[in-house]
Amino acid sequence: MADEMLSAGTLPQIGGTRMCSIHARGNCLDPVIAAVTAGRRYRHVVGFENGESSRAIKDALFNNDRRTGWYPLREWGWDRARCVDFIARVTSRQWTKSACGFCPFAMRTDSGRQAVVGERRIGVDGVTRQVLRERGEQLPALEHFFVVCPAVVEDKARPGFEAWWQEATNDAVLF
Template sequence: MSTSLDQLPGIAESDCGVTVVLSYGMGVDSTAILLRWLVEPSSRDFDLADLIVVTADTGGEFDQTITDVEQIVLPALRRHGVRFIQVGRSQRKTTAKGDGVAVLQDTTAPTRLYRAAYTLADEMLSAGTVPQIGGTRICSIHAKGNCLDSVIATVTAGRRYRHVVGFESDEGSRAVKDALFNTDRRTGWYPLRDWGWDRDRCSDYIAAITGRRWLKSACGFCPFAMRTEAGRSHVAQRWRLEPQQGAYALFLEHVARSLNERQTLIEGSSAADLVATAGLTEVQSQFAVMLDESEHAVYEVRRLTRRPATGGAGRGITARSVRAVARGTRAQMGQDLHGRGGERRIGADGIVRHVVRERGDQLPALEFFYVVCPAVVEDKQRTGFESWWQEATTDAVLF
């Protein structure tokens, strides 16, 4: 049973040495660091009593990674009595004080990994979107970073600590960026860079001591894992082995795409195209079942892009209003859509939309349509949207 951060014990005053906190992502890099420290005492300059391993659950990790961690890493932590803290979100928003962050387990004898009550997929589905490529990985910050920062602040309680992050030997820029967050208490530490280890060296080390080739840690719907052809091939193979993960990725993409046809998990393509090209029929079958079993809704979707506030050049402000106007079975909502206004269109994604207003190229740009999709998206409208919509509608008529 999960607990709140205020029930999490800090570091005892009698502890000696500087605490070492490892942010454990369950992937190749952080696993290599942790296993080497456990197997080779000479590789570390601290006692294991001063080590705390923390991990945050996103709710979307591949089953094979969960299995590997539970069968290899957790038994090793138990043998050495290393403190292992699992955390996750209990709600969409978290605070620096730890509101919305739940401690799933805090123990020196872990036997299993626990699932967070609120997952990254919950966040994506309720917003009708997918993780965004480019810039800061907001999805990782929300599901991992914010949770880990809170738990680390709680357990260190103002004492000095070394924060271990698994940056590889060729990730100097990431280490430099992370070091900007150092304080008089927190010191970033990157053992793989000290050892000169890259991803291949980490993978070979894990294989040598465990007999397993550790797979990359990622959510089953991670768009960052599918940016390259090699990445897409790897993900397709994992979906072949874990079709439920592929089906869930298709479900998430379908919801986001219904509200915005440009929202896919693969830039310039889609997870649906990847599944079809790879011949992943079991993924498609499970996805079809998910759709059939889901409650559906007819959503009214309005989107606008305003002119820049200064009246000069710029992209302007984009805002969206999403509202469920009917709920029922998939078939019932399909019939309901027939009675909605607008021009009936079937997009390249195969999704039927009734377009009331098609987006233009000039600002203000407005878009308005009705669409049927699983009833998982929350009604949401940015403050001021209605006045902006009326203003933009008037402008569009005048110009």
């Protein structure tokens, strides 16, 4: 999605057709659902929380003779806080609202902005990083950060970079 927006010179949409949802969900899920269900009837379980009735109503418009949407979190009365607490209790991990680092919907609240913007740190290597997600002790071991560097045409490689790069990308590490 980011590549598409950069090449088209566009920004994430707040209104109209939400291409991010189509790319991140529809384009991924539709072929899998079609293959798994092979034309049979199925119940599509969707995790809309209790406060998302408008999204559930909109999603139900896609129900047809084969697909029936089901929204158990709404049935159970679970809001976002209850879901986050449950995930933390079961997995010992905090779950962020959006995996997208430029989602305008995630930026609506203070906690959302903190999750998207993250925290700026200077590492022991002297490199400044904008940390969005840190690698945890458990799987999935995912980290997400941006490295700050000068916007000039100077050599940006720090002393020892070539050795670090070789160590990180040698065949024994990669394969």
